[in-house]
Amino acid sequence: MLRLPLGLGLVAFLVASPALADIARIKTTSGAAAVERGGQRLKAAPGLTLQKGDKLVTGKDGRMSLTFVDNTRFALGPNSSVSVSEFQYDRTRQKGTMLTQVDRGSLAVVSGKIAKSDRDAMKVRTPNTLLGVRGTKFIVDVGK
Amino acid sequence: MRLALLLAGGLLVSACATSSLVLLPDDEGVQGSVAVLEAGGQPADAVIADGNSRTKLGDATPATKPLRGKGLRKEEAALLTSLPPPAKSFTLYFQQGTTTLVPDSVNVLAALRQEIAARSGPEVEVTGHSDTVGSEEDNDRLSVSRAEEVMNWLAGQGFDRSVMSAVGRGEREPKVATADNVDSAANRRVEVLVR
Numbered sequence: 001m002l003r004l005p006l007g008l009g010l011v012a013f014l015v016a017s018p019a020l021a022d023i024a025r026i027k028t029t030s031g032a033a034a035v036e037r038g039g040q041r042l043k044a045a046p047g048l049t050l051q052k053g054d055k056l057v058t059g060k061d062g063r064m065s066l067t068f069v070d071n072t073r074f075a076l077g078p079n080s081s082v083s084v085s086e087f088q089y090d091r092t093r094q095k096g097t098m099l100t101q102v103d104r105g106s107l108a109v110v111s112g113k114i115a116k117s118d119r120d121a122m123k124v125r126t127p128n129t130l131l132g133v134r135g136t137k138f139i140v141d142v143g144k
Numbered sequence: 145m146r147l148a149l150l151l152a153g154g155l156l157v158s159a160c161a162t163s164s165l166v167l168l169p170d171d172e173g174v175q176g177s178v179a180v181l182e183a184g185g186q187p188a189d190a191v192i193a194d195g196n197s198r199t200k201l202g203d204a205t206p207a208t209k210p211l212r213g214k215g216l217r218k219e220e221a222a223l224l225t226s227l228p229p230p231a232k233s234f235t236l237y238f239q240q241g242t243t244t245l246v247p248d249s250v251n252v253l254a255a256l257r258q259e260i261a262a263r264s265g266p267e268v269e270v271t272g273h274s275d276t277v278g279s280e281e282d283n284d285r286l287s288v289s290r291a292e293e294v295m296n297w298l299a300g301q302g303f304d305r306s307v308m309s310a311v312g313r314g315e316r317e318p319k320v321a322t323a324d325n326v327d328s329a330a331n332r333r334v335e336v337l338v339r
Contacts, residue, residue: 025307025339027228027265046265047307067228067267067339075226077219091269104161108223110170110230120179126163129183129201134191136176139166139220 022049023087024068031078032059055083058105070096071112072122080105089114101125106141109133163201166211166220167192171230180206231339232259236294238332241277241286243293246329257301259338268303269337270295270310273317275328280314288312290334 026035026048033044036055042048044056044064056076058064064076070089076082081104089096095117100107102124111133115122120132126142169175177193180201188204196215199208216224234256236249245253260266272291274283291310299305318331 025265025267027263028226048265063226065226065228067231071231071339073228073230075223075228077223102163106219106223108220108227110227111176115176120181123181126201127161128185129163130181131165131201132179132181134177134179135170135174136178137168137170138178139168139223141164141166141220143162143164 022069023052023084023089024050024066024072024074026050027065027067028063029065030063031061033057033062033064033076050084052084052087055081057081068098068112068114070094070098070114072098072114073110073112074100075108077106077108080107082107095121097121097123099123099125102140102142103127104142106139108137108139110137111135165192165199165201166216167195167197167199167208168224169195180204228339229263231337234259234336234338236334236336237329238290238334240275240327240332243286243289253297256336256338257298260298260303263338266303266307267339268295268298268308269339270298270308271335271337272310272312273319273331273333273335274315275318275331276315276322276324276326278325284312284314286312287314290332294334294336 026044026046028046029044034057035042035044035048035050036057037051056064058076058078058080060079062078066074083101085101086097086099094113096114098114111122115133115135122133124131124133124140126140165178167178175195177191180188180190182188183204184202186204190205192199192208194208196211197208198211199206234252236252237246238244239246260268270291272287274287291312295308295310298308319333320328320330322328
Protein backbone atom coordinates (compact mmCIF):
# COMPACT_ATOMS: atom_id res chain seq x y z
CA MET A 1 0.00 0.00 0.00
CA LEU A 2 1.13 3.52 -0.80
CA ARG A 3 2.63 5.25 2.24
CA LEU A 4 1.64 8.83 2.84
CA PRO A 5 4.47 11.34 3.07
CA LEU A 6 5.06 12.39 6.67
CA GLY A 7 3.47 15.82 6.25
CA LEU A 8 0.21 14.36 5.02
CA GLY A 9 0.26 11.66 7.68
CA LEU A 10 0.20 14.29 10.41
CA VAL A 11 -2.98 15.81 8.97
CA ALA A 12 -4.63 12.50 9.74
CA PHE A 13 -4.49 13.27 13.49
CA LEU A 14 -7.91 14.69 12.83
CA VAL A 15 -9.14 17.22 15.27
CA ALA A 16 -12.87 17.30 15.76
CA SER A 17 -12.82 20.41 17.92
CA PRO A 18 -10.01 22.94 18.22
CA ALA A 19 -7.24 21.66 20.47
CA LEU A 20 -6.91 23.90 23.49
CA ALA A 21 -3.75 26.00 23.49
CA ASP A 22 -4.38 26.62 27.17
CA ILE A 23 -1.82 25.22 29.58
CA ALA A 24 -3.94 24.80 32.72
CA ARG A 25 -7.33 25.39 34.23
CA ILE A 26 -8.17 26.86 37.61
CA LYS A 27 -10.12 24.41 39.77
CA THR A 28 -10.86 26.25 42.99
CA THR A 29 -10.24 29.66 44.52
CA SER A 30 -11.03 31.38 47.78
CA GLY A 31 -10.38 34.86 49.13
CA ALA A 32 -8.29 37.28 47.08
CA ALA A 33 -6.92 35.39 44.05
CA ALA A 34 -5.94 36.81 40.68
CA VAL A 35 -4.11 36.02 37.45
CA GLU A 36 -1.80 38.71 36.06
CA ARG A 37 -1.44 38.50 32.28
CA GLY A 38 0.37 41.11 30.18
CA GLY A 39 -0.42 44.03 32.47
CA GLN A 40 -4.01 42.88 33.01
CA ARG A 41 -5.33 41.52 36.27
CA LEU A 42 -8.00 38.83 35.92
CA LYS A 43 -10.08 37.61 38.84
CA ALA A 44 -9.26 33.94 39.36
CA ALA A 45 -12.32 31.68 39.16
CA PRO A 46 -12.95 27.95 38.62
CA GLY A 47 -12.73 27.12 34.89
CA LEU A 48 -10.46 30.07 33.99
CA THR A 49 -7.79 28.82 31.58
CA LEU A 50 -4.17 29.85 31.97
CA GLN A 51 -1.50 30.74 29.43
CA LYS A 52 2.27 30.56 29.50
CA GLY A 53 3.68 33.59 31.34
CA ASP A 54 0.69 34.02 33.65
CA LYS A 55 1.44 35.10 37.21
CA LEU A 56 -0.80 33.69 39.94
CA VAL A 57 -1.25 35.94 42.95
CA THR A 58 -3.09 35.41 46.23
CA GLY A 59 -3.78 37.82 49.08
CA LYS A 60 -3.53 37.14 52.80
CA ASP A 61 -6.82 35.18 52.81
CA GLY A 62 -6.38 33.83 49.27
CA ARG A 63 -6.01 30.31 47.84
CA MET A 64 -6.02 28.83 44.37
CA SER A 65 -5.73 25.35 42.86
CA LEU A 66 -5.18 24.33 39.25
CA THR A 67 -4.42 21.37 37.00
CA PHE A 68 -2.16 21.57 33.94
CA VAL A 69 -2.76 19.78 30.63
CA ASP A 70 0.00 17.26 31.50
CA ASN A 71 -1.85 16.46 34.80
CA THR A 72 0.56 18.46 37.00
CA ARG A 73 -1.40 19.85 39.96
CA PHE A 74 -0.75 23.04 41.93
CA ALA A 75 -2.16 24.52 45.13
CA LEU A 76 -1.19 28.06 46.15
CA GLY A 77 -1.42 29.19 49.73
CA PRO A 78 -2.09 32.72 51.02
CA ASN A 79 0.24 35.66 50.22
CA SER A 80 1.76 33.90 47.25
CA SER A 81 3.12 34.92 43.87
CA VAL A 82 3.88 32.16 41.35
CA SER A 83 4.65 32.51 37.62
CA VAL A 84 4.58 29.81 34.97
CA SER A 85 7.37 31.28 32.87
CA GLU A 86 7.85 28.36 30.49
CA PHE A 87 5.43 25.67 29.46
CA GLN A 88 5.53 23.44 26.44
CA TYR A 89 3.67 20.11 26.14
CA ASP A 90 3.01 17.73 23.29
CA ARG A 91 -0.19 15.88 24.14
CA THR A 92 0.40 13.11 21.59
CA ARG A 93 3.98 12.33 22.64
CA GLN A 94 3.28 13.21 26.31
CA LYS A 95 6.52 15.15 26.57
CA GLY A 96 7.34 18.72 27.44
CA THR A 97 9.16 21.23 29.62
CA MET A 98 8.01 23.59 32.32
CA LEU A 99 9.54 26.30 34.52
CA THR A 100 7.66 27.67 37.50
CA GLN A 101 8.90 30.61 39.52
CA VAL A 102 7.87 30.90 43.18
CA ASP A 103 8.61 34.49 44.20
CA ARG A 104 6.67 34.50 47.45
CA GLY A 105 4.46 32.29 49.59
CA SER A 106 3.74 28.58 49.34
CA LEU A 107 3.11 26.16 46.50
CA ALA A 108 2.17 22.48 46.71
CA VAL A 109 2.93 20.44 43.60
CA VAL A 110 2.06 16.97 42.38
CA SER A 111 4.08 16.49 39.22
CA GLY A 112 2.56 15.09 36.03
CA LYS A 113 3.67 13.80 32.65
CA ILE A 114 6.21 16.56 31.96
CA ALA A 115 8.31 15.60 35.01
CA LYS A 116 8.24 11.98 33.80
CA SER A 117 9.13 12.80 30.19
CA ASP A 118 12.80 13.76 30.65
CA ARG A 119 15.22 14.35 33.54
CA ASP A 120 14.64 17.85 34.97
CA ALA A 121 12.08 18.68 32.26
CA MET A 122 10.14 20.27 35.12
CA LYS A 123 11.96 23.02 37.00
CA VAL A 124 10.97 25.23 39.91
CA ARG A 125 12.83 28.43 40.74
CA THR A 126 12.80 30.17 44.12
CA PRO A 127 14.70 33.42 44.80
CA ASN A 128 17.82 31.44 45.81
CA THR A 129 17.48 27.98 44.22
CA LEU A 130 16.69 26.20 40.96
CA LEU A 131 15.11 22.78 41.48
CA GLY A 132 14.73 19.90 39.02
CA VAL A 133 11.64 17.85 39.77
CA ARG A 134 11.97 14.09 39.37
CA GLY A 135 8.41 12.89 39.71
CA THR A 136 6.96 13.57 43.13
CA LYS A 137 4.81 15.57 45.52
CA PHE A 138 6.31 18.51 47.40
CA ILE A 139 5.78 21.91 48.95
CA VAL A 140 7.95 24.93 48.26
CA ASP A 141 7.78 27.80 50.73
CA VAL A 142 9.37 31.19 50.16
CA GLY A 143 9.34 33.39 53.26
CA LYS A 144 10.39 36.97 53.74
CA MET B 145 39.60 38.17 58.00
CA ARG B 146 37.66 34.96 58.30
CA LEU B 147 35.18 36.71 60.57
CA ALA B 148 34.68 39.45 57.98
CA LEU B 149 33.91 36.85 55.35
CA LEU B 150 31.44 35.11 57.63
CA LEU B 151 29.72 38.38 58.37
CA ALA B 152 29.53 39.27 54.69
CA GLY B 153 28.11 35.82 53.98
CA GLY B 154 25.55 36.25 56.72
CA LEU B 155 24.42 39.58 55.31
CA LEU B 156 24.11 38.08 51.85
CA VAL B 157 21.90 35.27 53.09
CA SER B 158 19.65 37.48 55.17
CA ALA B 159 19.16 39.81 52.20
CA CYS B 160 17.60 36.94 50.25
CA ALA B 161 14.20 35.47 50.98
CA THR B 162 14.51 32.07 52.63
CA SER B 163 13.17 29.05 50.77
CA SER B 164 12.33 25.60 52.04
CA LEU B 165 11.20 22.34 50.53
CA VAL B 166 8.99 19.64 52.04
CA LEU B 167 9.32 16.40 50.05
CA LEU B 168 6.53 13.84 50.27
CA PRO B 169 5.67 10.48 48.70
CA ASP B 170 3.14 10.77 45.87
CA ASP B 171 -0.47 9.56 46.22
CA GLU B 172 0.52 6.01 45.19
CA GLY B 173 3.20 5.97 47.92
CA VAL B 174 6.05 6.26 45.41
CA GLN B 175 8.93 8.47 46.56
CA GLY B 176 10.38 10.75 43.91
CA SER B 177 13.23 13.21 44.33
CA VAL B 178 14.09 16.85 43.68
CA ALA B 179 17.49 17.96 42.42
CA VAL B 180 19.16 21.22 43.41
CA LEU B 181 20.48 22.52 40.07
CA GLU B 182 21.49 26.00 41.24
CA ALA B 183 21.95 27.53 44.68
CA GLY B 184 22.68 31.17 45.42
CA GLY B 185 23.26 31.79 41.70
CA GLN B 186 25.91 29.02 41.42
CA PRO B 187 25.50 25.66 39.66
CA ALA B 188 24.85 22.86 42.15
CA ASP B 189 24.50 19.12 41.95
CA ALA B 190 22.61 17.76 44.95
CA VAL B 191 19.60 15.49 45.14
CA ILE B 192 16.97 15.58 47.86
CA ALA B 193 15.46 12.11 47.98
CA ASP B 194 14.23 11.51 51.55
CA GLY B 195 10.45 11.36 51.78
CA ASN B 196 8.64 13.22 54.58
CA SER B 197 11.57 15.57 54.98
CA ARG B 198 12.18 19.30 55.23
CA THR B 199 15.10 21.07 53.57
CA LYS B 200 16.22 24.65 53.90
CA LEU B 201 17.20 25.76 50.40
CA GLY B 202 20.00 28.11 49.40
CA ASP B 203 23.15 26.00 49.91
CA ALA B 204 24.75 23.87 47.21
CA THR B 205 24.52 20.89 49.59
CA PRO B 206 21.38 21.57 51.60
CA ALA B 207 20.73 19.76 54.89
CA THR B 208 17.61 17.62 54.89
CA LYS B 209 15.83 16.78 58.14
CA PRO B 210 13.00 14.31 58.67
CA LEU B 211 9.66 15.88 59.55
CA ARG B 212 9.38 15.84 63.33
CA GLY B 213 6.75 13.91 65.26
CA LYS B 214 4.24 16.70 64.70
CA GLY B 215 4.78 16.32 60.97
CA LEU B 216 3.48 18.96 58.63
CA ARG B 217 2.69 22.46 59.81
CA LYS B 218 -1.00 23.32 59.88
CA GLU B 219 -0.66 25.58 56.84
CA GLU B 220 1.17 22.88 54.88
CA ALA B 221 -1.54 20.32 55.61
CA ALA B 222 -4.18 22.84 54.47
CA LEU B 223 -2.24 23.41 51.26
CA LEU B 224 -2.16 19.68 50.46
CA THR B 225 -5.89 19.41 51.15
CA SER B 226 -6.57 22.11 48.58
CA LEU B 227 -4.77 20.26 45.74
CA PRO B 228 -7.16 19.30 42.92
CA PRO B 229 -8.08 15.59 42.64
CA PRO B 230 -5.93 13.55 40.22
CA ALA B 231 -7.11 13.16 36.62
CA LYS B 232 -9.36 10.14 36.09
CA SER B 233 -9.56 8.00 32.96
CA PHE B 234 -12.56 6.10 31.47
CA THR B 235 -12.63 3.69 28.52
CA LEU B 236 -15.71 3.03 26.39
CA TYR B 237 -15.85 0.17 23.85
CA PHE B 238 -17.65 0.05 20.50
CA GLN B 239 -19.23 -2.47 18.16
CA GLN B 240 -17.29 -3.37 15.00
CA GLY B 241 -17.18 -0.58 12.42
CA THR B 242 -19.73 1.59 14.27
CA THR B 243 -20.11 4.43 16.75
CA THR B 244 -22.45 2.26 18.84
CA LEU B 245 -21.30 1.40 22.35
CA VAL B 246 -21.16 -2.22 23.49
CA PRO B 247 -23.84 -2.79 26.16
CA ASP B 248 -21.33 -2.99 29.06
CA SER B 249 -20.01 0.48 28.26
CA VAL B 250 -23.39 2.18 28.60
CA ASN B 251 -22.98 2.06 32.39
CA VAL B 252 -19.57 3.68 32.12
CA LEU B 253 -21.25 6.73 30.56
CA ALA B 254 -23.20 7.29 33.77
CA ALA B 255 -20.03 7.07 35.86
CA LEU B 256 -18.29 9.46 33.48
CA ARG B 257 -21.10 11.99 33.73
CA GLN B 258 -21.01 11.75 37.52
CA GLU B 259 -17.24 12.29 37.64
CA ILE B 260 -17.40 15.44 35.51
CA ALA B 261 -20.34 16.83 37.47
CA ALA B 262 -18.48 16.30 40.76
CA ARG B 263 -15.47 18.40 39.72
CA SER B 264 -14.88 22.12 40.05
CA GLY B 265 -13.63 23.68 36.79
CA PRO B 266 -13.57 20.32 34.93
CA GLU B 267 -11.84 19.64 31.62
CA VAL B 268 -12.50 16.61 29.41
CA GLU B 269 -10.23 15.09 26.75
CA VAL B 270 -11.87 12.54 24.45
CA THR B 271 -9.62 10.35 22.26
CA GLY B 272 -11.09 7.89 19.74
CA HIS B 273 -9.40 4.72 18.46
CA SER B 274 -10.19 1.87 16.08
CA ASP B 275 -9.00 -1.65 15.40
CA THR B 276 -7.11 -2.43 12.16
CA VAL B 277 -10.08 -3.66 10.09
CA GLY B 278 -10.37 -1.43 7.00
CA SER B 279 -8.14 1.30 5.59
CA GLU B 280 -6.14 3.73 7.71
CA GLU B 281 -8.19 6.62 6.27
CA ASP B 282 -11.51 5.00 7.16
CA ASN B 283 -10.24 4.28 10.66
CA ASP B 284 -9.13 7.89 11.13
CA ARG B 285 -12.65 8.98 10.28
CA LEU B 286 -14.24 6.28 12.43
CA SER B 287 -12.08 7.11 15.47
CA VAL B 288 -13.00 10.79 15.24
CA SER B 289 -16.69 9.90 14.85
CA ARG B 290 -16.51 7.76 18.00
CA ALA B 291 -14.87 10.58 19.97
CA GLU B 292 -17.47 13.06 18.66
CA GLU B 293 -20.29 10.69 19.54
CA VAL B 294 -19.12 10.64 23.17
CA MET B 295 -18.54 14.40 23.27
CA ASN B 296 -21.98 15.06 21.76
CA TRP B 297 -23.58 12.84 24.35
CA LEU B 298 -21.81 14.75 27.14
CA ALA B 299 -22.90 18.06 25.58
CA GLY B 300 -26.45 16.67 25.58
CA GLN B 301 -26.05 16.05 29.31
CA GLY B 302 -25.42 19.76 29.78
CA PHE B 303 -21.63 19.95 29.84
CA ASP B 304 -20.17 22.98 28.06
CA ARG B 305 -18.36 22.17 24.80
CA SER B 306 -15.71 24.74 25.67
CA VAL B 307 -14.34 22.43 28.40
CA MET B 308 -14.20 19.40 26.09
CA SER B 309 -11.98 18.40 23.18
CA ALA B 310 -12.13 15.36 20.89
CA VAL B 311 -9.46 13.84 18.67
CA GLY B 312 -9.14 10.59 16.72
CA ARG B 313 -5.97 8.53 16.48
CA GLY B 314 -7.29 5.91 14.04
CA GLU B 315 -5.52 2.57 14.34
CA ARG B 316 -2.15 4.08 15.34
CA GLU B 317 -2.35 3.56 19.09
CA PRO B 318 -3.87 0.12 19.65
CA LYS B 319 -4.37 -1.08 23.22
CA VAL B 320 -3.40 -4.53 22.00
CA ALA B 321 -0.95 -4.78 19.08
CA THR B 322 -2.38 -6.77 16.14
CA ALA B 323 -1.62 -7.43 12.46
CA ASP B 324 -3.53 -5.40 9.85
CA ASN B 325 -7.22 -6.22 9.32
CA VAL B 326 -7.71 -7.86 12.71
CA ASP B 327 -11.03 -7.50 14.51
CA SER B 328 -10.19 -6.43 18.10
CA ALA B 329 -12.83 -5.49 20.66
CA ALA B 330 -10.12 -4.08 22.99
CA ASN B 331 -8.91 -1.62 20.36
CA ARG B 332 -12.34 -0.26 19.32
CA ARG B 333 -12.49 2.30 22.06
CA VAL B 334 -12.73 5.87 23.24
CA GLU B 335 -10.58 7.02 26.14
CA VAL B 336 -11.91 9.90 28.17
CA LEU B 337 -9.66 11.80 30.56
CA VAL B 338 -11.37 13.98 33.17
CA ARG B 339 -9.25 16.49 35.02
